[in-house]
Amino acid sequence: MKSENSASRNHGVETHAPTGAIRKLKKRAVLHPTFIIRNWQDLVRLLFTGMALAIAFSIAFAVRFDWTLDAEQMQHLLASLPLVVVVQTVILACSGVHLASLRGVSFQDLGRLVWATSLGSAVTWCVAVNAGVFVPRSVWLVDWVFAIILLGGIRAVAREAIEQWHKHLATEKSRTLVVGTCPTSEAIVRTLRATSQSRCEIIGMVARTEDSHLVGHYAGPVRVLGSVDDLHSLIVSHSIDEVLLVSGSLGGKQIRAIEQICNEAIVAVRVIPVLDTLIDGNVAIQPRALAIEDLLKRESVQIDLNAISCFIGGSTIVVTGAAGSIGSEICRQLVALNATRLVILDRNESGLFWLERELRRLGSDATVIPCIGDITDSRRMDAILAEYRPHILFHAAAYKHVPLMEDHPGEAIKNISLASARLAELASEYGVKTFVMVSTDKAVNPTSVMGTCKRFAEMFVQAIDASSTTMFLTVRFGNVLDSAGSVVPVFREQILRGGPITVTHPEIERFFMTIPEASRLVIQAAAMGHGGEVFVLDMGEPVKIVELAQDMIRLSGLEQGRDIEIDFTGLRPGEKLFEELFTANERLFDTAHSKIQSAETVAVDLDHLRWSLDQLELAAHDTPDAIRSLLRHLLKDCQASQDVKALSVSASAAGPKVPELVATEVDQLPRLRLFTPALTDTTGDPPRSETFVRISSERPQVA
Known part of the structure; x- marks a missing residue:
């Protein structure tokens, strides 16, 4: 009964197990009439296919007999022609050749046509032999060649006719250059030329500087007229109205230079999204306006997949601050890299909810476990x-807004310094293999509460490494582009409101990196670490914030001074003009990765840091002014301890002899106060006595 129902559903076609080429045909067309002919256009295409096959077979017969057919040969032709046309048309229809769009003829379409025609000729020959129909053997070969030429030629002519018709219908089209050479450039140009809705008349392509050898060649239907270096002259000589950039094929500096050339020439610039695949030529390409991300785009980051796979393979990984900008991207990257078990930790329940859904939707085999908790x-x-016993812990949770932390220093201490230190000690206690702390350039020579708290966290993570089996690493980098609450979304919101855009100082600069780039490098650094390192990511050149604002105004189609203003509000408390990526005491070393350096420095004594953090915890609920003063004092204290330790290490390396101080200079040297844990009483009050150490005013170099 089940087989009868099946047969009835298949319109009476027997469902024997197919083999070889017939299996391929059934897999593609399922021998279903409604699949072969979906609409009247498909019927017209099939009729043209049959006509082309009839002409090809007739020509083959004529060629075989030197274009002179007697009555007997004509009889053989007329007897075999219906069989050839019907069988080959059915084979071609079942292969779906007629379903391909005429606008997007490609080598894949040609390959499918050759395969289907070959199969059709073979099947037709078998049928003719079995039916006793006489056809000379040479006719089959000649027919195969002419069938491919005619069928392919019809499609090519039809495509060109469609393009010319759309071109004729268009009343106004902008003369356009396409800049950027990548594997999909040719397909993009073909689609733009074949789309009636497109208002672009593609005049030619412009190669990247590194692809200048392509100049003069053809990329599909258009010629590569020159390289980016020739762009201005090409715009003038060809009366160009618009320049389209192929997204992903150009770097930020190149895009900025191209935009400047186009602005000088009063030519519009837009971006075409990269297409990995054009499905039947029906994918609509919608060029978009330039975005600030395009101007700041950096080279794509290459990571060592083998090293990372070995690092995270089979591991349970915890990510704190998982719902944040960096934390969530680290989670996405880990899932993409086939992490086994991922514990996503955050106190933001809504953010955690959506992140879990997104990670599960990525289709990875990773087990994703959301945990709500406050660090x-x-x-x-x-x-x-204790429950999950992680092997790797990425600590990305922390407050990040400098002005807010200036007003709430006690919260910064609890959330950044104390939480990081306690989490590090717990990681050591539970035998976590690798602990990675995400840090910031604001921790270098800090002037803000947020930066100072991060610096304490950095020092603690580095100090605890020496006494633990856990590998403790710090990864330090600058601003991430378009993260929540960062300068780009703030400027975007101010532009939407009509301004003004507020910039604190005309000379203020910041390092920028994209969120995916930073996250990949954090994971790469973690896989490279051996314990105790402070890794510094290559942030490229700093960007002036006022220039960033001007770029965003221009990209919004506005003009500074006419449509919108830039107001300078003055530096905020704790804010610096220029950020730094490493201190004077740190020596940078290259690593195996070109975008990651290691900053080597002498660790502060762990007990000394624990005492300092105890003092901060006791003062966390004092007045903001008192807390800020204590933070500055304790940081100088720790830095002095670090300097003395560095001097000791340097002296030990040089030998037992210690340079003597000149007696007349002793009283003029700075007095650096060093607190020792032994001098602290059990109540946690400040030490009852102080040790004063006098050092040379010329700071020794750390080896």
């Missing part, structure tokens, strides 16, 4: 580490 809650962190 300042030590008992909750203890419970999570």
Whole structure:
């Protein structure tokens, strides 16, 4: 009964197990009439296909007999022609050759046509032999060649006719250059030329500087007229109205230079999204306006997949701050890299909810476990580490807004310094293999509460490494582009409101990196670490914030001074004009990755840091002014301790002899106060006595 129903559903076609070429035909067309002919256009295409096959077979017969057919040969032709046309048309129809769009003829379409024609000729020959129809053997070969030529030629002519018709219908089209050479450039140009809705008349292509050898060649239907270096002269000589950039094929500096050339020539610039595949030529390409991300685009980051796979393979990984900009992207990258078990930790329940859904939607085999918790809650962190026993911990949770932390220094201490230190100690206690702390360039020579708290966290993570089996690493980088609350979305919101755009100082500069780039490099650095390192990411050249604002105004189609203003509000408390990526005491070393350096420095004594953090915890609920003063004092204290330790290491390396100080200079040297844990009483009050150390005013170089 089940087989009868099946047969009835298949319109009476027997469902024997197909083999060889017939299996391919059934897999593609399922021998279903409604698949072969979906609409009247398909019927017309099939009729033209049959006509072309009839002409090809007739020509083959004529060629075989030197274009002179007697009555007997004509009889053989007329007897075999219906069989050839019907069988070959059915084979071609079942292969779906007629379903391909005429606008997007490609080598794949040609290959499918050759395969289907070959199969059709073979099947027709078998049928003719079995039916006793006489056809000379040479006719089959000549017929195969002419069938391919005619069928391919009809499609090519039809495509050209469609393009010319659309070109004729268009009343106004902008003369356009396409800049950027990549594997999909040719397909993009073909689609733009074949789309009636496109208002672009593609005049030619412009190669990247590194692809200048392509100049003079043809990329599909258009010629490569020159390289980016020739862009201005090409715009003038060809009366260009618009320049389209192929997204992903150009770097930020090149895009900025191209935009400047186009602005000088009063030519519009837009971006074409990269297409990996054009499906039947029906994919609509919608060029978009230039975005700030295009101007700041950096070279794509290459990572060592083998090293990372070995690093994360089979591991349980915890990511704190998982719902944040960097934390969520680290999670996405880990899932893409086939992490086994991922514990996503954050106190933002909504963010965690959506992140979990997104990670599961990525289709990875990773087990994703959402955990709601606050990193300042030590008992909750203890419970999570005890339950999941992670091998790797990425610590990305922290407050990040400098002005807010200036007003709430106690919260910064609890959320950044104390939480990081306690999480590090818990990681050591539970035997976490690798602990990676995400840090910031604001921790270098900090002038803000946020930067100072991060610096304490950095020092603690580095100090605890020496006494733990856990490998503790720090990864330090600058601003990430378009993260929540960063300068780009703030400027975007101010532009939408009509301005003004507020910039604190005309000379202020910042390093920028995209979120995916930073996250990949954090994971790469973690895989490279051996413990105790402070990795510094290559941030490229700093960007002036006022220039960033001007770029965003221009990309919005506005003009500064006429449509929108830029107001300078003055530096905010704790804000610096220029950020730094490493301190004077740190020596940078290259690593195996070109975009990652290692900053080597002498670690602060761990007990000394623990005492400092105890003092900060006791003062966390004092007045903001008192907390800020204590932070500055304790940081200088730790830095002095670090300097003395560095001097000791340097002296030990040089030998037992210590340089003597000149007696007349002793009283003029700075007095650096060093607190020792032994001098602290059990109540946690400040030490009852102080040790004063006098050092040379010329800071020794750390070896």
